[in-house]
Amino acid sequence: MFPFGRSAFRWNKSRDIWLWIIIIAFFGLVRWSKGTIFADSYAFISRPFWPGPTQKDWIFNGVNLENQSRIELLEEDNKRLRKMLSIQDKSKKNLISAAVIFRPSTGWWHQMELGKGSLNGVSVGNAVIGPGGLLGRVNSVTPTTSRVRLLTSPGSKIGVWVPRIKRHGILMGKGSSRPILSFIDKKIDVIPGDVISTSPASTLLPPNLPIGVIQKIDKKSIPVPFATVQLIVAPEAIDWVQIQVR
Amino acid sequence: MGTDSSALIMRNNNILLILFSALLIPWLTLAGPNWLTLSKVSPNWGILWLLPFSLKYGRTSGILGGFFIGILLDSFSLGDVTHIPAFMLLGFWWGGFDKAILFIRKSFNTFTLAFLGSLLFGVSFAVQFQLIDLQNADILLKSWILQTLLSQAILTSLLAPIISSWLLFFWRR
Numbered sequence: 001m002f003p004f005g006r007s008a009f010r011w012n013k014s015r016d017i018w019l020w021i022i023i024i025a026f027f028g029l030v031r032w033s034k035g036t037i038f039a040d041s042y043a044f045i046s047r048p049f050w051p052g053p054t055q056k057d058w059i060f061n062g063v064n065l066e067n068q069s070r071i072e073l074l075e076e077d078n079k080r081l082r083k084m085l086s087i088q089d090k091s092k093k094n095l096i097s098a099a100v101i102f103r104p105s106t107g108w109w110h111q112m113e114l115g116k117g118s119l120n121g122v123s124v125g126n127a128v129i130g131p132g133g134l135l136g137r138v139n140s141v142t143p144t145t146s147r148v149r150l151l152t153s154p155g156s157k158i159g160v161w162v163p164r165i166k167r168h169g170i171l172m173g174k175g176s177s178r179p180i181l182s183f184i185d186k187k188i189d190v191i192p193g194d195v196i197s198t199s200p201a202s203t204l205l206p207p208n209l210p211i212g213v214i215q216k217i218d219k220k221s222i223p224v225p226f227a228t229v230q231l232i233v234a235p236e237a238i239d240w241v242q243i244q245v246r
Numbered sequence: 247m248g249t250d251s252s253a254l255i256m257r258n259n260n261i262l263l264i265l266f267s268a269l270l271i272p273w274l275t276l277a278g279p280n281w282l283t284l285s286k287v288s289p290n291w292g293i294l295w296l297l298p299f300s301l302k303y304g305r306t307s308g309i310l311g312g313f314f315i316g317i318l319l320d321s322f323s324l325g326d327v328t329h330i331p332a333f334m335l336l337g338f339w340w341g342g343f344d345k346a347i348l349f350i351r352k353s354f355n356t357f358t359l360a361f362l363g364s365l366l367f368g369v370s371f372a373v374q375f376q377l378i379d380l381q382n383a384d385i386l387l388k389s390w391i392l393q394t395l396l397s398q399a400i401l402t403s404l405l406a407p408i409i410s411s412w413l414l415f416f417w418r419r
């Protein structure tokens with residue numbers, strides 16, 4: 001057995017015990033820190049190769065498009081908020097931009113590694129926004145990187161809002177490029193083309209942030225109907241994102 | 247005395263080489279080149295390391311190696327599913343074979359072992375995804391699961407005869 005191998009090595013008393021203790025401690029530390037040593041050193045070394053400022057400008061231009069699509073939602077929301085003084089206005093933005101340094105968004109993992117971490121104020125649960133809408137939420141952070149769980153990731157679940165019918169639903173990632181929107185009510189009248197957004201009263205995510213468009217509906221699904229959603233943001237095409245820090 | 251000390255130095259060097267090559271796995275996972283993908287799916291670097299390691303050092307080491315590589319790669323994932331059981335099972339399975347199976351002339355054996363191992367690894371992930379999402383009864387038949395599973399198995403098995411044979415040769419020196 002390694003290091004007392006099949007033929008090459010033999011178990012060698014206290015020296016090997018210490019070796020095993022060091023190996024176990026090292027791997028335990030890596031697991032506990034969620035790969036901090038590797039992620040931070042990779043971010044440090046790969047920094048010269050991060051996407052250039054052109055991509056960053058493109059993202060900022062994309063924000064204009066996002067704002068246009070939000071106007072309608074915000075106007076309607078403002079009317080309601082005037083009547084509900086108890087709801088805080090969460091639309092004040094506190095965004096920082098971050099480069100995407102690793103993106104295994106296909107395959108088993110639907111995640112992203114960003115080049116900003118806890119030293120920049122990023123914390124677990126922060127919303128990550130691409131040009132046009134929500135991409136996902138921060139799952140874990142290291143000092144200089146953060147890991148994002150994309151909306152398409154299996155296990156991703158966020159509460160969303162269908163503004164046209166004023167109904168809540170749960171958007172669930174299934175591993176494919178199109179997440180599923182499950183409704184709480186049995187009787188719903190959504191139609192393909194309806195926009196979905198974050199809830200106007202959301203405190204965990206920025207309110208009224210566009211997410212996607214309903215593509216297909218299965219009303220016969222048991223126990224509740226569900227819809228397939230086409231996301232506005234395509235994670236595989238993005239090199240820069242914005243993180244909304246609290 | 248001289249023979250003992252040179253054997254000890256060789257042994258320590260070999261341990262360092264093996265640990266160093268294991269620590270390269272997260273780096274390759276993070277910085278793996280885009281051109282080395284199939285349908286945008288990267289090869290399974292853990293399998294490419296574990297295969298020669300298990301064949302060289304046997305079952306117990308294979309299980310332990312699989313456990314540690316699983317821990318290492320788990321720290322780079324979202325944490326819903328784990329690499330550990332599949333890698334430990336593969337370490338146990340491959341550890342039972344004769345290391346001569348990795349000779350270049352028998353590269354088809356390496357290809358087959360890596361292909362089957364990668365498939366088993368993929369099925370382990372799919373089953374875990376199914377367990378965390380019991381509502382979605384047919385997750386095992388989802389196109390993205392099948393595509394990822396097959397792409398990774400093909401790519402990993404094509405690289406295995408080169409990388410695994412090379413690693414085994416390198417550790418032997």
